Amino acid sequence: MPRFPLQGRGSWGALLALLAALAGSGCGPGNVSGKVYYKDQPLKGGNVTFVGSRGSRSASIKEDGSYSIEKMPTGVAKVCVETESLNPAKRSGFPNYKPPPGQKAPTGIGAAPDPKKLYVPIPPQYADPAKTDETYRVSSGNQTYDIKLK
DSSP, rough: SSTTTSHHHHHHHHHHHHHHHTTTTSOOOOEEEEEEEETTTTSOOOEEEEEETTTEEEOOOOOOOOEEEEEOOOOEEEEOOOOOOOOGGTTTTSOOOOOOOOOOOOOOOTTOHHHHHHHOOOGGGOOOTTTTEEEEEEEEEEEEEOOOEE
């Protein structure tokens, strides 16, 4: 009589097959990327947040409208988009930085984008998980989801 219940080779093979099936069943988090559009135009800045019952994740919107959220728990998530963080009228508390006299502000690679050029006002309900009508079912692995706001 074997000392261990799974001592035979057939038992180990069945156990390994079961573990492999569980590993590939999509139990892990999802990575979601895509572009954010408002009125069919890509947003040039702001933030995207996926709010699910098992956690939330956020990402910045790049100038081409793209975003990428990693390790989002699987399941249905509310999709929130906000651009008010770029609103020049609300950024008045920040000092207006200028280069020293006789110097030019940096341009090109590494230069900070002008928030005035990136800001696009969108309806405020898209920023509120209780009011947004945007949802997405996150599954395990990599996936693409373009967010199209109206």
